[in-house]
Amino acid sequence: MRYAETGFDLEIDLSRGSIERVATDPKLTALYLGGQGTAAKILWDRVPPEIDPLDPENLLIFSTGLLHSTPVPGANRTSVDTFSPQTGRYSHSLFGGFFGPEMKYAGYDKFIFRGKADDLVYLWINNDKVEIRDATHLRGKGAQETALILKEEVGDDNAQVASIGLAGENRVYMASIEHANSSASRGVGVIMGDKRIKAIVVRGTKDVYIAQPTELAEISIPMYKEMYDNKDCGDSMAHGEGDEFHVDNFAWGNARTRRNQFFTKEMEEEWISLEDKLRMRWTGCHNCPKDCHQAINYPGRMPYFQKCYSKLTYAMGSFGDLDFDYNIIGITQEYGMDAYSTPQTIAFAIELYEAGILTDKDLPDFPGADGETVEGYNINTSRFFYLVEKIARREGIGDVLANGIYAAARQIGNGAEEYDHNTIKKFEQVPIKLGYVNYPYFLMYATGEKMNITQIEGSYPQAPIVDKKEREEFVKNWDAAPERFKKWFMEWEPRTNVSLEAAVHICDWNEAMHYIDDAIGTCAFLSSFRGQFGGRPPYHIYNMPDFITRASGIELDSDELWEVARRNRNLVRALNIRRGLRRADERPPEDHWQKREPENEQKLLDMYYEFKGWNNDGIPTRETLDKLGLNYVSKDFIQRGILE
Amino acid sequence: MTGEAVSNGLKKRIIKEIKVNLDKCIGCRACEMACSGFHAEPKFSSTNPARSRIRVIVEDRKDVYLPIRAGDYSSAECAGRNTYTINGKDYSQCSFCTVSCPSRDLFKEPDSDLPLKCDMCESVPPLAEPMCVQVCCCDALTYVEREEVVDVKEVRRDEIDLGLESLISKHGIEKVAKIVAQIARTSKG
Incomplete structure (x- = not known):
C-alpha cells in the first residue's frame, strides 16, 4: 500500500x-x-x-x-x-x-x-x-x-x-x-x-490513502484556522500590502527608473476603488483557507485571476497605471504569457526603438512613430498592446522578441546587447535596482537555479528590526528558525550587511525551504517565501517532518528533511552543470546594485561553494554527491570529464 | 438528534442546520476534503472529494461558487428544470439541488454508485460542529441549531434505508431480499 x-x-x-x-x-x-x-x-x-x-x-x-x-x-x-x-x-x-x-x-x-x-x-x-x-x-x-x-x-x-x-x-x-x-x-x-x-x-474519483489517519487529522485540522488567522502568510501583496514598497522601490520601464515617493495616498485610494470595482471575488487554491487570488472582470475581457505581483508588472514596464495593467492582463493571460518576462521584454523593445536600434521598418505602424503626443496619454501603453500581439504571434520583430531578452538582444545586435541589463543566465529577472550590494541576495541571485528570486528567497528577513526590544520579541517567537539565525538576527545592525558566513547560511536556508515545498507541494506563501515577513510561517523545517511522516509513512526528522532538500538541490544543480553551468555564469546583473564589492562577492562564492561541498567552479564534488546517494551523478560527471 | 416529549404525539427536537453564504465562499473545497476524510473507514484513512457529502459547484469565469450538501436519493430526474438569475448570475436548478439523482454524478459512491447523504457528522462523541464547517474559515458555512416541535411519527431515514431503497429500485426487491438472506446465512455459518 x-x-x-x-x-x-x-x-x-x-x-x-x-x-x-x-x-x-x-x-x-x-x-x-x-x-x-x-x-x-x-x-x-x-x-x-x-x-x-x-x-x-x-x-x-x-x-x-x-x-x-x-x-x-x-x-x-x-x-x-x-x-x-x-x-x-x-x-x-x-x-x-x-x-x-x-x-x-x-x-x-x-x-x-x-x-x-x-x-x-x-x-x-x-x-x-x-x-x-x-x-x-x-x-x-x-x-x-x-x-x-x-x-x-x-x-x-x-x-x-x-x-x-x-x-x-x-x-x-x-x-x-x-x-x-x-x-x-x-x-x-x-x-x-x-x-x-x-x-x-x-x-479523478479515486481514493488517496493516509498512513497515520487520526494522527495526521489531529495536526492538520487546526492548521486551517491557524493559517487563516495568521496575517503573515498567504499573499498579502495581492491584498494591497506592499504596493507602496514595489511602486517606490522597483524599477520602471526596462528595469531602469526608480520613482521614489511616487506612490501617494490618492493613488492608494484610487487603486483600492478600482480593484473593488473590477474584483468579482477573492478565491483560494485547493484545500487552503487563504484567499490569494482575485477574480477580475475587466470590461470586454474574459474574466481572469490576477495573482501576486502581476498587477504591477505591466503598469511599471510601461510607466502606465493600474487600469492599464488590469486591462492588458485580460489579453496576456488568454494568450498565456508570463507576467514577469513579457512586460520586461516589451519595455526592452521600446527602449531599443527610442534608441534607434529598432526602427519603423522593424515596427511598422508602431504607435507614436510620428512623434505625435496626446496630453495625458501614455503612448507606451498602446505600444504594449501592439507588441503583445507581435510576440504572441511571433510576427515580424515579435519572432525575435519571443526568444526572450538575452537572445533577442544578440539577434538584433547593433548595440542592443547593452540594453539586456537585467538577465541572469539568459533569463529576465525581477526589476530591482538598489544601492548597496546585499550579501545573501548576491548569493541567491548568483547561484539560484529556480531563476526568479521569489523562488529562492524567503525564510530570513530582508531587513533587521530597528527596535531592540521588538527584535528580541521577534526572535523569541521565531519557531521556524534554526538557532544560528536567531543569533545573527540579534546582531544585525540596520543598514549593515550580515557577515559573509551568515550570508552563506541564509542563502542555504532560504533555498532549502523552497526545495522542500516544491517536493511536497506546499505553497511558498505558507512557508518558504513568507517566513521573511513576520517570521511565523505555518510550515517550517521543524513541523514539516510530522506532516510528511503522518501522511506518507516516511519516517524522517528535521535534519533528514534538510538532507532531502540538499539532495534535490544538488541534483538540480547537476542537471545544469551537465549542460554547461559554471562559476562564470553566476553573476547578478552589473547594475543590480550601484555599489558593489567585487572581492567580497567572489569570496562569498568561494565560501558558499565550499559550504555546499562544491568545487571552485561550482560543481558538486564526488564526496558531496556520493554522501547524498547521488553516486550515479558523480559517476556520470567523471565519465564526462566534468569531475576528475 | 435528541428530542423530548412535548405533548401526545408531538415532541421537541434540535434541528441542525448549516447556513451557506455564497458571497463568502473562496472555492477552496476544504469542506470536501474534511468530509471525505471524516467519513472514511477508519476516519481520515483516505480522502476523495467524489465521496464527499458536500460538494462545491464552481464555475469560476461566471463567479459561481456553490457548496451543496447531499440530501435524499431520487431515482427519477426532474421533469423540467429552472434557471435562476440572482444578482445577474445564472444558476441552474441543479446547482442548488441536494438530491442524489440519475442526472448527475454528484453524491454517489464512485465504486458502487450508491447514494451519499450528509449525516451532519453525527458521531460518538459528538462533534461541536460538522467537519465541513470546522474547516471553512471564511464562514461560507456556519452551523446553527434550533428547536422545532415535530410529529413523532416521522421516521428517520438513515444511510442503510437509503442504500437499500436504491438497491431495490435498481435490482428489484426480490433479488435484494434473496441476497440479504444469503448473506445472513453465510455470516451465521
Missing part, C-alpha cells in the same frame, strides 16, 4: 501515441519525496545534455507534491519540469489551483510527456481512461476559453484543465501554462506548445 502518493506515473509518448501507467519505486519517494525532486531524477535519467530542449526526446513533467490530496492544508502546487530553449538549461515552475490534487485522485503522481504530436492535441485523463484527442479546433483559442470548451466537450464540470494559449502554440519562450486561478511560467509553456499539447484535462 502506498500512502499520500498513488505509486503510479502516467507516461505519454506523443510521437507514438502510446500511453502507459507505470508503477514507481517507493525508494525514490523516500530519497526525493516527490514533486520537483522526483522530476529532477527522471530528467537526469532520461534527458541527457545532448538533447536539445526542442528535441522530441525532451520530457515535460507535471508532478504532484507528496502532500497533495492529503488533509494537510495548502498543499496544492503542481511542479512542471523540463528543459528550456531560452536558457538551454533546467526549467521549473509551479502552479497552484486544483490540478495536482485532481491528478492524484485520477490515480497518478506524475504526467510525463515525451515526443511531439503532429498537430495540436489534448489529453483527456478520466481515472484509468486516457485518450489523446485532436485539438485542432482549439487552435488560436485563449487558455481559459479552451478550458471552458473542453469541460463541455468531455461533459464533466468537475474536470481540471491546464492549457496554453496562442503564445504557447507559437512556441513563445515566455509562454505560460494556465490553470484555473494559477499559471506556470519560466520556460515550461513553450515546451507544452512544442509538444503540441493544447491542454490536459483530468478528472
Whole structure:
C-alpha cells in the first residue's frame, strides 16, 4: 500500500501515441519525496545534455507534491519540469489551483510527456481512461476559453484543465501554462506548445490513502484556522500590502527608473476603488483557507485571476497605471504569457526603438512613430498592446522578441546587447535596482537555479528590526528558525550587511525551504517565501517532518528533511552543470546594485561553494554527491570529464 | 438528534442546520476534503472529494461558487428544470439541488454508485460542529441549531434505508431480499 502518493506515473509518448501507467519505486519517494525532486531524477535519467530542449526526446513533467490530496492544508502546487530553449538549461515552475490534487485522485503522481504530436492535441485523463484527442479546433483559442470548451466537450464540470494559449502554440519562450486561478511560467509553456499539447484535462474519483489517519487529522485540522488567522502568510501583496514598497522601490520601464515617493495616498485610494470595482471575488487554491487570488472582470475581457505581483508588472514596464495593467492582463493571460518576462521584454523593445536600434521598418505602424503626443496619454501603453500581439504571434520583430531578452538582444545586435541589463543566465529577472550590494541576495541571485528570486528567497528577513526590544520579541517567537539565525538576527545592525558566513547560511536556508515545498507541494506563501515577513510561517523545517511522516509513512526528522532538500538541490544543480553551468555564469546583473564589492562577492562564492561541498567552479564534488546517494551523478560527471 | 416529549404525539427536537453564504465562499473545497476524510473507514484513512457529502459547484469565469450538501436519493430526474438569475448570475436548478439523482454524478459512491447523504457528522462523541464547517474559515458555512416541535411519527431515514431503497429500485426487491438472506446465512455459518 502506498500512502499520500498513488505509486503510479502516467507516461505519454506523443510521437507514438502510446500511453502507459507505470508503477514507481517507493525508494525514490523516500530519497526525493516527490514533486520537483522526483522530476529532477527522471530528467537526469532520461534527458541527457545532448538533447536539445526542442528535441522530441525532451520530457515535460507535471508532478504532484507528496502532500497533495492529503488533509494537510495548502498543499496544492503542481511542479512542471523540463528543459528550456531560452536558457538551454533546467526549467521549473509551479502552479497552484486544483490540478495536482485532481491528478492524484485520477490515480497518478506524475504526467510525463515525451515526443511531439503532429498537430495540436489534448489529453483527456478520466481515472484509468486516457485518450489523446485532436485539438485542432482549439487552435488560436485563449487558455481559459479552451478550458471552458473542453469541460463541455468531455461533459464533466468537475474536470481540471491546464492549457496554453496562442503564445504557447507559437512556441513563445515566455509562454505560460494556465490553470484555473494559477499559471506556470519560466520556460515550461513553450515546451507544452512544442509538444503540441493544447491542454490536459483530468478528472479523478479515486481514493488517496493516509498512513497515520487520526494522527495526521489531529495536526492538520487546526492548521486551517491557524493559517487563516495568521496575517503573515498567504499573499498579502495581492491584498494591497506592499504596493507602496514595489511602486517606490522597483524599477520602471526596462528595469531602469526608480520613482521614489511616487506612490501617494490618492493613488492608494484610487487603486483600492478600482480593484473593488473590477474584483468579482477573492478565491483560494485547493484545500487552503487563504484567499490569494482575485477574480477580475475587466470590461470586454474574459474574466481572469490576477495573482501576486502581476498587477504591477505591466503598469511599471510601461510607466502606465493600474487600469492599464488590469486591462492588458485580460489579453496576456488568454494568450498565456508570463507576467514577469513579457512586460520586461516589451519595455526592452521600446527602449531599443527610442534608441534607434529598432526602427519603423522593424515596427511598422508602431504607435507614436510620428512623434505625435496626446496630453495625458501614455503612448507606451498602446505600444504594449501592439507588441503583445507581435510576440504572441511571433510576427515580424515579435519572432525575435519571443526568444526572450538575452537572445533577442544578440539577434538584433547593433548595440542592443547593452540594453539586456537585467538577465541572469539568459533569463529576465525581477526589476530591482538598489544601492548597496546585499550579501545573501548576491548569493541567491548568483547561484539560484529556480531563476526568479521569489523562488529562492524567503525564510530570513530582508531587513533587521530597528527596535531592540521588538527584535528580541521577534526572535523569541521565531519557531521556524534554526538557532544560528536567531543569533545573527540579534546582531544585525540596520543598514549593515550580515557577515559573509551568515550570508552563506541564509542563502542555504532560504533555498532549502523552497526545495522542500516544491517536493511536497506546499505553497511558498505558507512557508518558504513568507517566513521573511513576520517570521511565523505555518510550515517550517521543524513541523514539516510530522506532516510528511503522518501522511506518507516516511519516517524522517528535521535534519533528514534538510538532507532531502540538499539532495534535490544538488541534483538540480547537476542537471545544469551537465549542460554547461559554471562559476562564470553566476553573476547578478552589473547594475543590480550601484555599489558593489567585487572581492567580497567572489569570496562569498568561494565560501558558499565550499559550504555546499562544491568545487571552485561550482560543481558538486564526488564526496558531496556520493554522501547524498547521488553516486550515479558523480559517476556520470567523471565519465564526462566534468569531475576528475 | 435528541428530542423530548412535548405533548401526545408531538415532541421537541434540535434541528441542525448549516447556513451557506455564497458571497463568502473562496472555492477552496476544504469542506470536501474534511468530509471525505471524516467519513472514511477508519476516519481520515483516505480522502476523495467524489465521496464527499458536500460538494462545491464552481464555475469560476461566471463567479459561481456553490457548496451543496447531499440530501435524499431520487431515482427519477426532474421533469423540467429552472434557471435562476440572482444578482445577474445564472444558476441552474441543479446547482442548488441536494438530491442524489440519475442526472448527475454528484453524491454517489464512485465504486458502487450508491447514494451519499450528509449525516451532519453525527458521531460518538459528538462533534461541536460538522467537519465541513470546522474547516471553512471564511464562514461560507456556519452551523446553527434550533428547536422545532415535530410529529413523532416521522421516521428517520438513515444511510442503510437509503442504500437499500436504491438497491431495490435498481435490482428489484426480490433479488435484494434473496441476497440479504444469503448473506445472513453465510455470516451465521
